[in-house]
Structure formats: C-alpha cells, structure tokens
Amino acid sequence: MSAPSTARPVRRYLVTGAAGCLGAWVVAELLAAGQEVVATDLTEDRRRLELVRLRPSDDVPWARLDVTDLDALTAVLTENAITDVIHLAGLQVPFCAADPPLGAAVNVVGTVNVFEAVRRLERRTGLVYASSAAVFGAASVSGGHGVRDDALPDPGTHYGVFKVANEGTAQQYWRESGVASVGLRPFVVFGVGRDQGRTSSATSAMLSAVVGDRFELPGGGPALLTLARDCARWFIAACDLSLTRGGCDVWNVPGQTVRLDDLPALIDAHVPGAADLITVGAGAPSAVPSRLEDPALHRVLGRDIDTPLATAVAETVAHFRQALALGILPGTASSPPSSADVPSSPRSTS
Numbered sequence: 001m002s003a004p005s006t007a008r009p010v011r012r013y014l015v016t017g018a019a020g021c022l023g024a025w026v027v028a029e030l031l032a033a034g035q036e037v038v039a040t041d042l043t044e045d046r047r048r049l050e051l052v053r054l055r056p057s058d059d060v061p062w063a064r065l066d067v068t069d070l071d072a073l074t075a076v077l078t079e080n081a082i083t084d085v086i087h088l089a090g091l092q093v094p095f096c097a098a099d100p101p102l103g104a105a106v107n108v109v110g111t112v113n114v115f116e117a118v119r120r121l122e123r124r125t126g127l128v129y130a131s132s133a134a135v136f137g138a139a140s141v142s143g144g145h146g147v148r149d150d151a152l153p154d155p156g157t158h159y160g161v162f163k164v165a166n167e168g169t170a171q172q173y174w175r176e177s178g179v180a181s182v183g184l185r186p187f188v189v190f191g192v193g194r195d196q197g198r199t200s201s202a203t204s205a206m207l208s209a210v211v212g213d214r215f216e217l218p219g220g221g222p223a224l225l226t227l228a229r230d231c232a233r234w235f236i237a238a239c240d241l242s243l244t245r246g247g248c249d250v251w252n253v254p255g256q257t258v259r260l261d262d263l264p265a266l267i268d269a270h271v272p273g274a275a276d277l278i279t280v281g282a283g284a285p286s287a288v289p290s291r292l293e294d295p296a297l298h299r300v301l302g303r304d305i306d307t308p309l310a311t312a313v314a315e316t317v318a319h320f321r322q323a324l325a326l327g328i329l330p331g332t333a334s335s336p337p338s339s340a341d342v343p344s345s346p347r348s349t350s
C-alpha cells in the first residue's frame with residue numbers, strides 16, 4: 001500500500017507587488033511548492049523574479065495590475081478563479097514622504113480595494129497583506145523590552161500611518177463582512193532582491209563583498225534582520241492561517257537581532273577580505289525596534305522558517321555569486337547609499 005500523500009492541495013494565488021522583493025520571493029516559493037500563481041504588479045518587469053529564481057521566468061502567468069483600480073482587481077480575481085491573495089504592492093517610505101496623497105492612494109485605497117475585491121468574491125479566500133514595523137516608532141520600545149504583537153502603534157512617518165490604516169481596514173472587513181485576513185509586519189528584510197538603501201544596507205554589504213567593492217554600513221547599532229525568503233515563507237504560511245483561523249490577526253515577522261557592526265566579520269567568513277572592504281559609519285540607530293517579545297508567529301507556527309543568520313549570509317553570498325556568473329546581478333553598491341540610490345517611483349512611468 002502506498003503512503004498517504006502529504007502534498008499540499010494546489011491552490012491559485014494572486015500576488016500583488018510581484019515585481020518587488022517580497023513579491024518575487026513569494027512567487028518563487030509558491031512555484032517551488034507546486035502551487036499556481038498569477039503574479040501582478042504595476043510593471044511587467046520580471047528581473048527580480050529571475051534573480052531570485054536564477055532562471056528565466058517568462059512563463060510565469062503575469063497580469064499588469066494597478067491596485068487603485070477596484071474594477072480591474074475584481075476582474076483579475078474572478079477571471080482567474082483565485083483562491084488566495086498575498087498583497088504586497090505598495091509605495092515605500094521615501095515615496096510616501098515625497099507625495100503623501102499618492103502614498104495614501106496606493107497604500108491605503110489600494111489595500112481597501114484588495115479587501116473589497118475579496119469580499120465581492122463571496123467565498124472563503126486566503127488573504128495576507130503587508131503591514132510594516134513602521135507602525136512602531138523607536139519610542140514603542142522602552143526599558144530594553146522587545147516589541148509585542150499587541151504593542152500600540154506609534155508611527156513617525158506617513159508610510160507608517162498608512163500601514164496602521166491597513167490594519168484598521170482588515171479589522172473592519174472582518175467585523176462587518178467576515179473577510180478573514182492576517183497582516184504581517186516585516187522589520188528589516190535583507191537578502192537577494194532587496195534594493196540598496198539604508199534599510200537594506202546588510203544586503204548592499206554582502207553584494208559589495210561579492211563583487212569586491214568597498215561599502216560603508218550607515219551605522220553599527222542593533223537591527224532585527226529577516227531573510228527575504230524567510231519573510232516570504234511567513235507570508236505564505238500566514239495566508240493558510242487566515243483560512244483556518246478566521247479573524248484579522250496582525251503579527252510581527254520574526255528575525256534575528258544582530259548588531260550591524262558584527263556583519264563584516266560574518267560576511268568575511270564566506271568572502272575572505274570582506275572585513276577590510278566593509279566599514280561601519282556613525283549613523284543614528286534604526287528608527288524601528290530591534291527586538292521582539294514572544295512573537296505569535298513562533299507560538300503558532302514554530303521556528304522552522306527561521307534561517308540562522310550565519311546560514312542566511314552564506315546562502316545570500318552564494319546566490320549573488322551564481323547570479324554574477326549568470327550575468328543577472330543588478331547594479332552593484334560601489335558607492336554608499338544616498339538619495340540617488342532610491343529607485344524611481346514605480347508609479348512614475350504609469
């Protein structure tokens with residue numbers, strides 16, 4: 001008698017923001033698990049997905065989608081018989097600071113639209129969306145304690161305020177319409193696919209070491225780092241939970257607290273000489289908390305998803321080397337991050 005199959009039933013996921021870092025990893029992980037995916041984004045740029053998968057990805061079903069367009073969103077869900085939605089499209093902190101009304105249109109209205117489109121499906125649909133650690137300001141943590149899932153929000157940016165609004169939207173759709181969801185708050189995500197910039201300086205340091213460039217980490221203080229692939233796995237697992245648990249939980253994404261000035265030595269273990277290339281500046285500590293207290297995701301799902309930091313560094317460096325060999329490595333970090341490194345707004349070409 002053959003053993004009972006333990007394979008997951010195949011579902012069809014809609015991923016918004018699939019051209020972004022987390023979106024690319026979520027799509028890659030779902031495909032690797034044999035799931036069906038409709039990747040959507042404002043752009044049709046698959047370079048990040050190709051980098052993450054280390055292979056051409058022209059065959060991945062892709063729809064250009066503007067999340068501010070409710071009718072388009074509703075149509076793509078219905079026409080593709082979507083069973084689960086992983087919502088990651090969003091404008092990042094600098095764009096929300098530069099143009100708060102546009103940031104609200106994408107990050108607030110876009111998320112309301114996702115909930116409304118799911119409500120209109122009138123069937124149980126897995127739903128997870130990206131909130132952010134930006135709902136907490138540095139003041140959220142005092143006395144050396146970590147931040148709890150139920151800590152009060154205290155954002156210090158428009159972006160953080162919009163994310164608080166997303167969490168409220170989820171609560172209202174659950175109470176009023178029974179749309180279940182999970183919201184996840186990533187802290188500092190690093191790894192392949194993360195663009196340059198202050199919050200991904202750990203990634204820039206690894207990339208620089210691989211190509212032999214100098215790099216200055218902006219500061220050496222503590223940060224809660226999560227490997228982008230692990231973060232994607234938490235999102236996929238949370239999507240399952242939204243179906244089985246109901247409700248509108250919002251949880252912090254686990255990671256490992258590390259002092260950034262320990263990074264050069266960690267990278268040097270895999271790229272000899274890296275400790276001489278990577279220096280640490282005297283920048284101010286990160287504005288988001290660097291430690292969690294008793295994260296619900298660990299209680300509910302265990303710790304299997306967490307990749308130990310040394311392993312994560314080794315894997316990231318190896319991945320960059322492979323991408324370099326394949327000629328698909330993005331621009332390198334030969335100069336320190338500056339405002340010029342912030343990519344142009346995803347909406348500037350729309």
Ligand SMILES: O=C(O)[C@H]1O[C@H](OP(=O)(O)OP(=O)(O)OC[C@H]2O[C@@H](n3ccc(=O)[nH]c3=O)[C@H](O)[C@@H]2O)[C@H](O)[C@@H](O)[C@H]1O
Nearest residue numbers: 017019020021022023041042088089090106130132186346
């Ligand atoms: O770590 C986090 O906390 C973040 O995780 C996720 O970010 P990342 O995957 O890191 O972001 P990034 O690489 O910038 O990709 C965004 C994508 O959206 C697309 N995008 C943008 C605007 C728009 O109107 N439509 C759209 O599709 C755009 O074209 C791009 O492809 C969440 O998005 C973020 O809200 C936050 O929670």
